[in-house]
Amino acid sequence: MSIAVSESSVKAQKRSIGAVLWDYLTTVDHLKIAHLYIFGGAFFFILGGIEALIIRIQLLVPENDFVTAGFYNEVITMHGTTMIFLAAMPILLGLMNAIMPLQIGARDVAFPFLNALGVWLFILGGLLLNLSWFFGGAPDAGWTAYAPLSTTSPGHGVDYYVMGLQLAGAGTLMSGINFLVTIINMRAPGMTYMRMPLFTWTTFITSILILFAFPALTVGLFLLQFDRMFGAAFFDVALGGNTIIWQHLFWIFGHPEVYILILPVFGAFSEIFSTFSKKRIFGYTSMIFATMLIAFLGFMVWAHHMFTVGMGPIANTIFSVATMAIAVPTGIKIFNWLATMWGGSVKLNSAMMWAIGFIPSFTIGGMTGIMVATVAADYQYHDTYFVIAHFHYTIVGGTVMGIFAGLTYWWPKIFGRVLNETLGQITFWTFFIGFHMTFFIQHFLGLMGMPRRYWVFLEDQGLDTGNLISSIGAFLMAVGVIVFIINAIYVWLKGEKAANDPWDGRTLEWTTASPPEHYNWKQTPLIRGLDCLWLEKTEGNGKMIPAHPLKDIHMPNGSILPFIMSVGFFIAGLGFIYQTDNKLWYIALFGGMAISLLAMLVRSVQDDLGHYITKEELKGEAE
Amino acid sequence: MKGWMGKIKALALMSFMAVLLTGCGKENLTALVPKGYGAEESMKLIILTTVIMGGVFLVVIVVLAYVLIRFRRKKGQENYIPKQVEGSKTLETIWTIIPIILVIIMAVPTTLISFDLADASDSKDHINIDVTGNQYWWHFNYQDEDIQTSQDLYIPVGEKVYLNMISSDVIHSFWVPSISGKMDVNPENTNTMYIEAYEEGVYWGKCAELCGPSHSLMDFKVIVVSKEEYEQWVADMKNYDPEKDEPESAVAKEGKDLFEENNCMACHAIGSSPVEVGPNLTNFGNRTKIAGFKEPTKENLVDWLKDPEEIKPGNLMTGKYPQLNDDEAEKIAEYLMQLKVTDVTPESVNN
């Protein structure tokens, strides 16, 4: 059996589907892994979007019975969980995977094998979670899974939640470490920290957040798992347990998580504003500093989700004021972006439209964030549609718009095609209008007395019009998303191959092919300053200077092991879930574990030294 | 705190134009028309922050619009290379300092109000009520008076009332938007909050923490009556003796027997008995709603008795008692509907 599969550098010929599939199953190349992240994330985004549409249909009119109460709770739980863990984060990880190595001049990430393991854990974790739909009901305790509702929830829904997130979370943690080491150790010559593009910087800081935030979730999930599956008493009040521990652990993870969602797109927007204004980013240093400050403060504010828990006024106000402080660094970023455009030559194509639409949308979301952070006012906002409005303004108006912006901007680099501009504009306008229609009105719904997670709202409570408008808006958003999908398929079938540098870019990724070869550059470029490509365009010959003469390139070997390991964990996950019903499932539990451990053993026993692409081969591929 | 309130009230009016267009929601439910102390204090902060946010947003949007109009790339400018500005110490300092100041302006009243709302030092001098959250109904135990009720909470107008809240199962959250902000009802510790209503009336209360399928139906009412009426109510409730109370009509009598036969008493108390597996039904005839949200008509009650699951999915009464036929249900309903202990009812509010 040959486990190591060498990636051939043969130019893309027509290959059979099986070969393509095998290629992706065994790949350790950062760009292909990015493809997997993006496609996986897009799949789950559509799934989560369909769930959102179900929510909005149910809330179209008062006392609707489109879905049952139990099912509604499953839908909102899966909507939140899917969107955050399986849609937004993976797509962001995909963008980071594709672009960050290209921005620092690395050939791949530091641990390609772990990278592959991470993506497969995400995909199989996501599938595991969604299997619950088919086997006895999805989790129904909210994406926050507050105990004791989650520990006492009947059926296996919450078990799927625990195991699915445990797998996906482990994958994310690996990616975080991987990106950190890559950025620290694998920058091209001359790429000092203060010359790194802002997207790389935000990747770096996001990774730190991942590293320190996810373990808290891991522990929380373990406790939940032990309570549900092995009779532990962490959240069992009768045995001295305490349900608030879960809330703390969840939010110690959960709040940094929302910055994990937003910081990468802040980075992407910085690149986009700068490129399409033809200006360097305004206040580069303060942008980095602000990002760090957001991350730092982000760890000290988690309890603002718990103002009504009864922590007492001292804790409440400390967390409240700490939270408000985040307005300052975020404001710095907003105004720096505005200043970047100021005096520039602003080109309004679809990538830039997303960025421009983001500014008012996210500002509203951030400002309502400050409003919910004022603790005594949050007694009113908390757990109402005001909070729903707040976080959809930050997440959809920030993260999702950022994802659309980043995808539009980097589509040529990642997929080798430029997206169609007309379709792009249609997507933007329908989505943008639909978004504000859906969520703006929800601020008022919340204050008018509509709590969140309500299966029905009652007649004659003044909530009808608002909900109707909101639901219509959601469908407009759906139109936007569908047009985007059409766009992607259209350019894939019909579009021309993209140029290396279609946007007159400024950063290193635009110096290599679209899409790049798996070794990224024949010769690692030498970096001479910030916005290094722009520098060469204005002060050099428009091309990067190679840092060394042409020589053999060392690349890692592909491997099927990450996939096998993930499958093992997947099987073990099922074993954990069902061993409470039937002890025979222990076979799956231990069997799955054995598969994974065996794969791990093979991995560590093998000498896997990678392979070389020789000078001659490289020369053969003349430009 | 009155000073800054006055000055910004005018501005606040403007920012609430949008709200007014759609209405402020239903009176006695909306948080936008506060009728109690907590809601009013929260509203002060809501207004203050909304005004500040309006200002900040205006600045951002004006700058953005200006940039888009002024610096948009026009035909023939494709090759124009703008000046590559690194940044500006002055500007960056300005937009660091101003938000800091704004945050401080918000932080101070936030702190004051939060401490004020959490100050329970005078709880001894006021009415204390134990609140228990259950899937999916509320129970109220008037500590000092030895009175138990469910679903409808009677309080006197203009008086501080302390609520000591605990849950018997999962986490709930007690929220009467017009009167006060919410507080979680946890299973392991008692949370205390106080409410004070300014006007008589029947106010909607909602459960605000996901607690299962019927979370959205876990409504309750706060009935604010005048002080005299409240005292009357307390006296009536206290003096009520379920033993002595015999229904007048024959149907209701039969209903009472059926109520006992079907073992409803195992879960439902009538009178101040401590049974609280299900709602206390002492003054059921005065309820504003059945099961928290259904109009108190006989048909609805019969429907409830025959198939509570249909009305409140996941409720804990379903399947715990013998199936009732139409006739039995009618009779029990008749009995329950005439359980009126006092003349102080939701209707008597404002009389």
Added chain:
Amino acid sequence: MTENTNTNQLTDYHKQKNKEEMKRNVISFALMIVSTIIAFAIVASGVMDRIFAVFLLFILATVQVAFQFFYFMHMKEKGHALPAVMIIGGTWAAFLTVFGLVAAVWW
């Protein structure tokens, strides 16, 4: 595999340095054992009152851990700036976590 390999062979100089370092490590080990003994002794003898004992126990633990990090795990050496940042960052996050779970709970 890498561009900038360090091909220095092992020299006597390095051997000598390794030896000195090993000596320091043995000393820190001894100190660790001593602080462990003190910690256990404090508790076993029960001579100290609670608050003070707990305080002292934590100091001893911290000292021990510092030895581990700085000597056994070489954090004192150069090239360890980032590991130091990581551990300090992790410790900070850890501190907040413990604090949140213990002190900021409301009762």
Added chain:
Amino acid sequence: MNHDQLLNPKSLPHSPEKATLEGKNKFLGLWFFLGGETVLFASLFGTFIALRNSTAGGPSSEELFGLELVFIMTVLLLTSSLTSVYAMYHMRNHDFKKMQLWLGITGLLGLSFLGLEIYEFTHYITEYGFTFRSSAFGSAFYTLVGFHGGHVTFGIAWLIVIMIRNARRGLNLYNAPKFNTFSLYWHYIDVVWVFVFTVVYLMGKVG
């Protein structure tokens, strides 16, 4: 550099564990991993401290714990930390045999630690009926100490794998980083134990 050079035990630089990019990556990656582990254990410690008096009528820490056993376990684990330092010392001196020897001792010390821990757990279960399900305190205790024990177990397994795997290959640039990362990990387990014995056992005894 090519593959032969990488696998050749004869051409080692003086710090073989960090001579290659892969070695540097592993080294740094492991430290980051430990940073994450710090938060992981902090969450467990926080949970434990919050629940340590929630005995639900069962035995409390004062009644349960005996200091002698814990002291012996502590000494075993601390010593194993020192022996792994010795192993790294010999690695830097390119003395593969001695390195393996000290690693072996480290593993044995780790195993005896683990043995005592298992003995301790069974003791609590059989003598006091104190289990994972007894109370919130029980759950928190076994989870925290068990997580640490799990880390020890994993460490020993890892050690065995790299020792056997490299027994015939000797020390080279490809595997030196593996030994180094193992040793860092092992020290870290010791660090965690210091807090375990302080917070769980000593504080449990003090009350």
